[in-house]
Amino acid sequence: MAPSTRTADTRTLSGVLVGLAVLGLALSVANVPGSPLRSWNLELFTIFVFPLVISLVAYVRFAESVAWWEVALLAVWGGLSVAVTAFVGFLATMGTPGGYPGVAVELVRNIAMFLAATLGLGIPYGLAGKYRREHPRRTVVSAVLALVVLFTLFNAVAVVTT
Incomplete structure (x- = not known):
């Protein structure tokens, strides 16, 4: 059994989640044409990497205790999901x-x-964290379905807004 660590206070992690979401929206707004922060790297970071970080924090927030390898595995799966979706x-x-x-x-x-x-990514990972202890199969299904949910939502937005 891998060593697990007790997650931080849920109120603190909820604040971190809200703060990261607001920061992501602020970075999207700051990346408009004419802005001194305008950069393709910032746009790619905001659209692809930042949501992955938020989803991992959501997993840790809803899980009672986590093992480091679970978070690493979810990070790799999320990275692959983002790559396929993009x-x-x-x-x-x-x-x-x-x-x-x-x-x-x-x-x-x-x-x-x-x-x-x-x-x-955030909703399936949050559900995976919530079901981690009581329903391990639901955790796996939720994490695997993150690819499908991300693919559907992201490509729907990409096609509609193009």
């Missing part, structure tokens, strides 16, 4: 005609993609 999203939207849609549309698209990725 690749298929690129293929789904690469043939769309048109030019630059404008600042407002880009802002709405970035916020919608951030929220889709955050909810697509």
Whole structure:
């Protein structure tokens, strides 16, 4: 049995979750054209990496105790989920005609993609943490379904906003 550690106070982790979500939205807003923070790296970080961090914090928040290898495995699975989703999203939207849609549309698209990725990974990972002790099979199913939920939400937003 792997050593487990007691998670931090749930109130503290809830605050961290809210703070990370607000920071992700703020980074999406700060990445509009004309901003000194404008960067493709910031946009990719905000849309793909930040939701993964939020989902891992959600797992730790809802699990009573966690083993380090569980979080590492979820991080790898989430990274693979994000990679597959981004690749298929690129293929789904690469043939769309048109030019630059404008600042407002880009802002709405970035916020919608951030929220889709955050909810697509965060909800299944949070449920996996909640069911960790009582229903281990539900935990595995929830974590595996994170790919499906992320894929569906993210690509729906990508196709609709393109």
